[in-house]
Amino acid sequence: MENKDEELDNEKESTRSSSRKYSNFLYELFNYNSYHSYKRNLRRLEISFIFLFIVGTIACFIPNKLGNTIITLVFICLILYSFLYTWIMMKSRRVRLESQEIMKKLQLEGNAVVRSWILYDGAYTEDDFVSIEVAFSGDKGVINNLTHLVKGDQTTLPPTQEDIQHLKNLLFNLYSNNQRDWLIYGTLNDNLVRLLEKNDIIVQEMDRRYRTKPSRLDYAVASGRATAALWNFPHSWNVYALGLDIEKYRDSLIHEQDKIERKRIRDTRNQVRKIKNKK
Numbered sequence: 001m002e003n004k005d006e007e008l009d010n011e012k013e014s015t016r017s018s019s020r021k022y023s024n025f026l027y028e029l030f031n032y033n034s035y036h037s038y039k040r041n042l043r044r045l046e047i048s049f050i051f052l053f054i055v056g057t058i059a060c061f062i063p064n065k066l067g068n069t070i071i072t073l074v075f076i077c078l079i080l081y082s083f084l085y086t087w088i089m090m091k092s093r094r095v096r097l098e099s100q101e102i103m104k105k106l107q108l109e110g111n112a113v114v115r116s117w118i119l120y121d122g123a124y125t126e127d128d129f130v131s132i133e134v135a136f137s138g139d140k141g142v143i144n145n146l147t148h149l150v151k152g153d154q155t156t157l158p159p160t161q162e163d164i165q166h167l168k169n170l171l172f173n174l175y176s177n178n179q180r181d182w183l184i185y186g187t188l189n190d191n192l193v194r195l196l197e198k199n200d201i202i203v204q205e206m207d208r209r210y211r212t213k214p215s216r217l218d219y220a221v222a223s224g225r226a227t228a229a230l231w232n233f234p235h236s237w238n239v240y241a242l243g244l245d246i247e248k249y250r251d252s253l254i255h256e257q258d259k260i261e262r263k264r265i266r267d268t269r270n271q272v273r274k275i276k277n278k279k
Helices: 002-030 035-059 064-091 093-110 142-151 161-175 190-198 216-223 246-278
Strands: 118-121 130-135 182-189 201-205 237-244
Touching (some): 035 130, 064 093, 093 118, 161 182, 161 201, 161 246, 182 190, 190 237
Parallel strands (some): 130 182
Antiparallel strands (some): 118 130
């Protein structure tokens, strides 16, 4: 009797396991697990588009039927490209919506209006870490990027001092939380690395497989320079874990609060003195 019960339990567990695998398969089929996965596939598609554009341009100068055949094949591939692009954007919808929700929550709870960086689900899942990826360039798509590049109204790089302070507050709040092991990381060029280190943010290079290199158009819009999409695009991009000296930053916060309190007391005394003088 006990053997039968064990067999039934094993069958139930096997059924649950199969159901979970099937559910995970369906989820991963229609959703990206991280910003890194989404941008990696989008980058591959962009490279394919550039290749098709070059081949199509060359084919225009090839006479006879060969040129027409190549142009026809390129046109068919472009139709396939449009379907794949639509699929990637639909599949990335959850990642992008969750990012927007996180930034709204940060604005409401932390009173932080940030323009130069965005938070996404991280791809790092080793050692039970909860990872968050910080992106320092937007993700607006080709058409929106071209529009903003012409207008020049989305310049966010280099990050302002206020945005860097918000990033330090985020690192402090998360790394001070002992309930979870957090890992905050981002893909940075040399200029961003120097800027963050100058502002006491610790950067430590990670495995390059987690690198999420921005597209040339994304970077051009963020930097506000059209030439950044061509010859001024940084060639050195590496992925870094972002850290903070918690005790040092806590002391600086206490010192800053003391300064604010002393200023408040001083202003109050001056106000009282003015009132007395009027009398």
